[in-house]
Amino acid sequence: MIKTFTQTDLVRYLYQEITEEESQEIDRALLCDNELKSLFNELRSMMDEIDTADLQPSPATVQNILSYSRSLQEKQR
Template sequence: MIKTFTQTDLVRYLYREITEEESREIDRALLCDNELKALFNELRCMLDEIDAADLQPSPVTVQNILSYSRNLQERQR
């Protein structure tokens, strides 16, 4: 019998946060279940896009944080 896997299970699988036994079960399920395989591929693409994203705060955000920090330091004096 093949276990039903959730989206969370697949994310854990992608991040290698599962046991070896769970990994084998998911591997088997991916071979047999086309819907699960499609969901897995979609999640993998999303993960690739997240990893490729250039995530940097805007200059305004950096200045706001620095200003806040300076204000805190001045109040503590």
């Protein structure tokens, strides 16, 4: 009998945070369940996009942080 897997199970699988037994069960399920395979492919695609994203704060955010830091320094004087 094939177990039903959740989106959370697939995310754990993608990040290799599961046991070897769970991994084998998911591998078998992915071969038999096209809907699960589709969800898996979507999640893998999102994971790849997140991993390659160039995340940097905006200049305004940096200025806000620096201003806040300066105000803390002035209070300590």
